[in-house]
Amino acid sequence: MSEAATRKPAERKRGSGVQFVYNVLRDEILDLALAPGTPIDEIQLAQRLSMSRTPIREALVRLAGEGLVTTLPNRSTVVANIDFLNLHTFFDALTLMYRVTTRLAALNHQADDLVTIRARQAEFAKAVAEQDALAMIATNREFHAAIAAAARNPYYESLFLRLLDEGRRLLRLYYSSFNDQLPQRYVVEHEDMIASIEARDVEKADALANEHADQIVEQIRNMIARDHRQKIAL
Amino acid sequence: MSEAATRKPAERKRGSGVQFVYNVLRDEILDLALAPGTPIDEIQLAQRLSMSRTPIREALVRLAGEGLVTTLPNRSTVVANIDFLNLHTFFDALTLMYRVTTRLAALNHQADDLVTIRARQAEFAKAVAEQDALAMIATNREFHAAIAAAARNPYYESLFLRLLDEGRRLLRLYYSSFNDQLPQRYVVEHEDMIASIEARDVEKADALANEHADQIVEQIRNMIARDHRQKIAL
DNA sequence: TGTATTTTTTTTGTCGACACAAATTTTCGC
DNA sequence: GCGAAAATTTGTGTCGACAAAAAAAATACA
Numbered sequence: 236m237s238e239a240a241t242r243k244p245a246e247r248k249r250g251s252g253v254q255f256v257y258n259v260l261r262d263e264i265l266d267l268a269l270a271p272g273t274p275i276d277e278i279q280l281a282q283r284l285s286m287s288r289t290p291i292r293e294a295l296v297r298l299a300g301e302g303l304v305t306t307l308p309n310r311s312t313v314v315a316n317i318d319f320l321n322l323h324t325f326f327d328a329l330t331l332m333y334r335v336t337t338r339l340a341a342l343n344h345q346a347d348d349l350v351t352i353r354a355r356q357a358e359f360a361k362a363v364a365e366q367d368a369l370a371m372i373a374t375n376r377e378f379h380a381a382i383a384a385a386a387r388n389p390y391y392e393s394l395f396l397r398l399l400d401e402g403r404r405l406l407r408l409y410y411s412s413f414n415d416q417l418p419q420r421y422v423v424e425h426e427d428m429i430a431s432i433e434a435r436d437v438e439k440a441d442a443l444a445n446e447h448a449d450q451i452v453e454q455i456r457n458m459i460a461r462d463h464r465q466k467i468a469l
Numbered sequence: 470m471s472e473a474a475t476r477k478p479a480e481r482k483r484g485s486g487v488q489f490v491y492n493v494l495r496d497e498i499l500d501l502a503l504a505p506g507t508p509i510d511e512i513q514l515a516q517r518l519s520m521s522r523t524p525i526r527e528a529l530v531r532l533a534g535e536g537l538v539t540t541l542p543n544r545s546t547v548v549a550n551i552d553f554l555n556l557h558t559f560f561d562a563l564t565l566m567y568r569v570t571t572r573l574a575a576l577n578h579q580a581d582d583l584v585t586i587r588a589r590q591a592e593f594a595k596a597v598a599e600q601d602a603l604a605m606i607a608t609n610r611e612f613h614a615a616i617a618a619a620a621r622n623p624y625y626e627s628l629f630l631r632l633l634d635e636g637r638r639l640l641r642l643y644y645s646s647f648n649d650q651l652p653q654r655y656v657v658e659h660e661d662m663i664a665s666i667e668a669r670d671v672e673k674a675d676a677l678a679n680e681h682a683d684q685i686v687e688q689i690r691n692m693i694a695r696d697h698r699q700k701i702a703l
Numbered sequence: 704t705g706t707a708t709t710t711t712t713t714t715t716g717t718c719g720a721c722a723c724a725a726a727t728t729t730t731c732g733c
Numbered sequence: 734g735c736g737a738a739a740a741t742t743t744g745t746g747t748c749g750a751c752a753a754a755a756a757a758a759a760t761a762c763a
Contacts, residue, residue: 249723249746250542253530278714287748289523292716296487296527300534308484309715309754321623328624335565389555390562394628483716483753512744521718526746543724543745 252290257297259284264303264314265400267407274311275304301397317405319459325401326455330448332395333379337444339386341432348385349433355381356425363418368410371418376403378425382432402455409458424450486524491531493518498537498548499634501641508545509538535631551639553693559635560689564682566629567613571678573620575666582619583667589615590659597652602644605652610637612659616666636689643692658684 260280263269275295281288295312298304306312318325340348355378362370376399383392424447431440481489494514497503509529515522529546532538540546552559574582589612596604610633617626658681665674 252747276714287746288715289747293527293530296530297534300531310756311714324622324624328622331569388558388562390558390628390632394624398624486717510744521716522745523717527716544726545744 252286253293253297256280256284256286256291256294260294260298261303264298265403265407267404269314271314271316271404273314275313276311301400303400317408322455322459325398326452328394329398329402330445330452332383332391332398333444333448334441335391336379336383336386336388336395337428337432337440338437339388339391340382341435341437341440343387344385344432344435348381349429352378352381352385352429352432356422356429359425360422363422369407372403372406372410375421376400382428385432402451405455409455420450421447481520486520487527487531490514490518490520490525490528494528494532495537498532499637499641501638503548505548505550505638507548509547510545535634537634551642556689556693559632560686562628563632563636564679564686566617566625566632567678567682568675569625570613570617570620570622570629571662571666571674572671573622573625574616575669575671575674577621578619578666582615583663586612586615586619586663586666590656590663593659594656597656603641606637606640606644609655610634616662619666636685639689643689654684655681 260269260275269275277288277291277295280291284291295304295306299306299312303315304312305315340352355374359371359374359378362374379399380396383395386392424443428440428443428447431443494503494509503509511522511525511529514525518525529538529540533540533546537549538546539549574586589608593605593608593612596608613633614630617629620626658677662674662677662681665677
């Protein structure tokens with residue numbers, strides 16, 4: 236609760252209140268500016284964003300629907316915890332959505348989709364070149380979100396976006412571990428995926444997405460394992 | 470707005486307001502008691518359920534998050550339309566979720582899961598025996614929801630539940646067409662699925678789910694096609 | 704000093720009211 | 734009569750206030 240905390244006093248368009256609160260909270264949750272388990276005080280938030288509790292509460296309901304916060308009845312809503320015990324279900328779903336969206340993108344994409352995807356890939360490559368771990372996390376998400384959009388299936392897209400957000404939160408936990416040579420590999424893999432999508436080679440796109448997912452899952456697993464050893468060592 | 474409309478005046482526990490409104494609206498939407506496109510008047514609803522607009526609005530936000538209603542800025546929220554043009558994306562996602570949840574149920578189910586699944590299947594068989602189309606729709610949903618619960622992956626489960634709801638709405642449109650011999654086939658297919666889950670035969674469960682999904686998709690397609698011909702004939 | 708009970712405080716859930724935006728109707732000029 | 738502008742109506746978005754529920758603090762009692 237530091238930089239994004241103090242916003243403009245009270246000059247916002249009518250009807251944008253809920254959206255505003257939603258965006259602020261969502262960013263802070265995904266960036267771990269609000270740690271998992273942190274209780275969210277409605278009154279405090281209302282004062283911070285200088286608005287009434289009503290739009291705040293509606294934004295919280297929306298976030299609860301996406302699983303980013305948990306509402307305890309008659310008690311404060313808290314930032315959703317990261318369930319390390321069931322990470323395998325997350326990896327499973329993430330891998331499947333990587334595959335399905337990339338497959339369908341190869342099948343259904345239109346000309347301007349590739350423009351967008353390439354733009355996102357350029358941003359990702361820039362983040363990697365600059366060794367900016369936080370930017371890498373964010374731009375990687377946007378790259379795959381662009382592919383999902385090109386897949387033209389809103390059901391897969393919404394689940395995938397949710398999973399990518401969850402992943403962003405997870406990666407953010409370990410972003411200091413990004414100073415190795417792995418990211419460069421991701422850039423190449425992204426390029427291959429783009430090529431297979433453009434060629435409408437569904438099976439190759441599928442295989443590449445599968446590999447890519449395995450890579451990412453493996454890296455996250457390593458980070459967690461490393462982290463756990465440190466914890467035990469204390 | 471008939472039977473469920475007039476509820477108790479004002480004796481509900483604190484904190485259950487939103488949930489209550491959510492349940493009422495959700496049922497009415499999925500049963501097509503509220504037709505797609507129908508505007509939902511907050512004040513009217515508030516009077517009907519004899520409560521303030523605040524819990525009503527929060528329930529609407531939640532429904533909007535699940536795609537059951539659409540909120541027009543500064544204008545009334547309306548019951549979500551059924552997108553006939555993009556049904557194939559729905560069928561695609563539905564089929565995949567049938568497969569994935571049945572696969573994982575075969576892999577991850579525990580003893581009492583099968584008890585629940587069999588209970589749901591019994592209810593479905595009863596509905597089929599009694600030729601009760603509406604009950605068939607509802608119990609079929611619960612049967613597959615029970616399998617999804619046994620699959621132990623909340624990400625797949627939530628998407629699947631959403632798709633099943635959408636399907637319930639779709640089937641409800643054509644429930645008068647259920648007076649044929651097809652449902653009996655579904656009962657048998659369900660039994661086969663249960664058997665393969667119990668045997669932990671993942672590949673067979675997958676294959677059966679795939680067939681089952683194809684059956685259902687085909688039936689819905691036929692219903693729509695029949696319906697369209699009728700419309701043209703007018 | 705430790706524990707059970709009462710009181711206070713804090714925070715949520717709900718309400719009624721008002722302000723603003725869009726749609727609708729009415730009025731006015733031609 | 735007909736179209737445009739003004740006035741009215743309708744219904745959402747936001748607010749401040751109050752009541753109920755937990756939690757926290759204070760008190761009583763052993």
